[in-house]
Amino acid sequence: MDKLIVSGAREHNLKDVTVTIPRDALTVITGLSGSGKSSLAFDTIY
Numbered sequence: 001m002d003k004l005i006v007s008g009a010r011e012h013n014l015k016d017v018t019v020t021i022p023r024d025a026l027t028v029i030t031g032l033s034g035s036g037k038s039s040l041a042f043d044t045i046y
Contacts, residue, residue, distance in 0.1 A: 012039040 002023050009017040013036035021027050029037045 006040070009040060011043040012036060014039050 004021040004023065005018075006021070007018045009019075013034060017036070017040070019040070029041055031037050
C-alpha cells in the first residue's frame with residue numbers, strides 16, 4: 001500500500017471529505033482557522 005485514503009470523513013467541520021495521502025512523503029495540511037485540519041490529522045487518521 002503506497003497511500004492512505006480517507007473517504008467520507010465527517011468529524012467536526014469535515015463534511016464528507018475524501019483525501020489521498022502518499023506514504024513515505026512529508027505531507028502538509030493547510031487551511032483557514034476552523035476548517036478541519038486538526039480533525040483530519042488527529043480524529044480521523046489516529
